[in-house]
Amino acid sequence: MIKILLVDDEEHVRRLLKINFQRNNFKVIEVDNGEEGIRRALLEKPEIAILNIMLPDIDRYKVCEVLKKELPQIGIIMLTAKAHDMDKIVGLECGADDYIIKPFNPLEVTFRVKVLLKRIKNNTDKKDGNRLIYNPFLLDLYSKILLKNNKEVFVTRKEFLLMKLFLENPGKALSRDELLNQVWGRDFFGDPKIVDVNIRRLRTKIEETASSPKYIETVWGIGYRWKK
Structure with a gap:
């Protein structure tokens, strides 16, 4: 009412x-x-x-x-x-x-x-429409800002794009190739391990304990998944 x-x-x-x-x-x-x-x-x-x-x-x-x-x-x-x-x-x-x-x-x-x-x-x-919300996170697509519990988390552009993919696909296992193509582009010819490096960095910023992630799960043999 x-x-x-x-x-x-x-x-x-x-x-x-x-x-x-x-x-x-x-x-x-x-x-x-x-x-x-x-x-x-x-x-x-x-x-x-x-x-x-x-x-x-x-x-x-x-x-x-x-x-x-x-x-x-x-x-x-x-x-x-x-x-x-x-x-x-x-x-x-x-x-x-x-x-x-x-x-x-x-x-x-x-x-x-x-x-x-x-x-x-x-x-x-x-x-x-310009925000992705998954408590306690809010991703502002207009301002390019990530908030956790209403406090800004400073992320790089690649980390921001990774968060966007995860929050748009909660529960979906995303392969390393998918993440690489979506974030770095299909014409990227560097080391694909760059995905893992950036995931580790992102975990240190958003997880309470990076070594025991609560949000970004590892899907062995495939890639990563945002825990739904």
């Missing part, structure tokens, strides 16, 4: 929006101040946050900044009685995705939420 964080100090506004969201099968996390809104967001990680820009207890843009920093994927819609362009600009600069001026129709707010959810999903799908 999609979770929506609703942060507004006006009870009648919260009640109106909450009823409409629940009719659309959203789970509503309802709070009346910014500090509690941040706490609940970090605890429950909602997909969408709707913020009243005139919150009394915290700088009106601070909640937005904190949520975007701590939860980069969250969608944020600002509610405000102000219609000045500068308020909109500052809100958008702080990370807001959309801006709704009071008074508003709750059906419009629900529609804007659905549009924002679709946009977030499309962006996530595009981003995931």
